Ligand code: ADP
């Protein structure tokens with residue numbers, strides 16, 4: 001192609017998808033639409049009536065309303081989504097995260113209708129989604145898991161027996177669990193029967209499956225996860241780790257890569273363990289291996305998430321790999337164009353999640369920008385936050401040469417951002433950046449519970465100071 005005397009070589013990548021359906025909403029739907037556009041793939045967004053005026057609906061090539069507000073009638077309505085994909089002649093469906101992204105039945109329906117599910121095969125989703133099965137597979141193949149049960153627990157008596165064997169405290173977990181639900185910490189034998197039944201009932205209500213297992217409870221571990229990327233040709237690579245230990249009620253609040261204070265050997269060990277987990281499961285998409293790291297730097301596999309993760313941009317920023325693009329490529333059957341030797345982690349990145357604490361209409365929106373700042377959001381002035389969906393409304397990812405530079409940038413970004421019309425967690429996040437342990441990178445999954453009161457009191461103090469001034 002010759003443009004004004006310049007010769008531009010355009011590299012075309014042969015992607016077998018012409019049009020994909022995006023079965024999600026919010027920032028992740030927008031992220032997928034943007035990526036598809038760069039790959040010359042058309043998009044069809046399905047949406048609920050509540051999301052009619054949303055950026056993904058405006059940004060996609062085609063949009064189809066598939067139902068009312070309630071997720072079960074729209075974003076979880078498998079048949080309506082498949083029918084739309086067929087009618088709109090889509091080759092593939094991207095499920096994003098949440099909703100149907102880890103639903104093996106939905107992936108199977110896609111396969112049966114000759115539509116590519118952009119994720120692993122339905123077989124892999126069910127294998128990994130059964131957390132006890134996944135544990136067993138890992139145990140049998142040299143991946144270190146948290147000490148605990150080897151099979152699904154039949155009843156309370158068996159639970160008591162196993163807990164005695166591994167020693168208290170223990171963690172009762174639902175095999176079909178997710179989002180931190182169906183779990184109970186047990187510190188003493190006497191409380192086990194009641195907590196076991198409670199966890200079981202919660203699992204039955206949330207996942208229609210009350211298979212339970214038990215793990216040793218690691219006291220305030222760090223949550224370290226490794227991003228893996230695999231294709232349908234048995235290639236598996238790891239793209240570094242993320243520390244997601246700052247969690248409120250098991251929900252991540254802030255994530256960073258690389259994790260602080262890990263030795264190069266430990267980092268490599270965890271990464272190799274994640275690659276092994278990918279290999280032994282025959283993994284073939286993007287995925288995340290989650291580990292807990294105890295006080296003595298021992299790490300244990302806890303689960304594999306078979307989807308793109310909320311916090312994937314942290315890894316993108318330090319590895320310079322577009323994970324959504326790679327996810328689409330491997331789903332189309334292409335071989336990975338990167339090897340483990342090509343992976344180079346450069347600098348530091350931190351993501352924080354902005355949560356809407358109330359519904360409302362967004363006013364005076366000012367999103368931060370500048371060097372090293374990336375914002376993933378579907379917000380605009382006049383956009384209405386409804387109470388029907390996940391309250392996460394934006395992710396801000398800050399990147400820099402080193403962690404100190406990133407924290408300074410993080411502070412400046414949190415001072416700059418304006419979101420009026422609703423309540424958010426921005427002030428909390430800003431105060432968090434002054435916490436000495438956060439500054440030192442010295443935090444674990446117990447941090448929020450232990451320190452949040454102190455951080456909240458700083459907020460009140462500074463409010464009072466402003467009033468006095
Ligand atoms: P995890 O902590 O298990 O890695 P993430 O924090 O990555 O999970 O977020 C994914 C989870 O958050 C989903 O399983 C779901 O419960 C919830 N979630 C996130 N985003 C959405 C969304 N757009 N719609 C619905 N649920 C969502």
Ligand code: ADP
Pocket residue numbers: 146171177178179180181215216217218219220221223250290292302303445
């Ligand atoms: P979910 O499927 O709900 O994400 P996980 O098994 O990933 O469940 O556990 C959720 C969180 O609970 C982890 O991020 C970690 O902080 C904590 N956790 C999980 N297993 C253990 C354990 N054995 N000991 C201590 N904490 C744990």
Ligand code: MG
Pocket residue numbers: 179290303
């Ligand atoms: Mg998890």
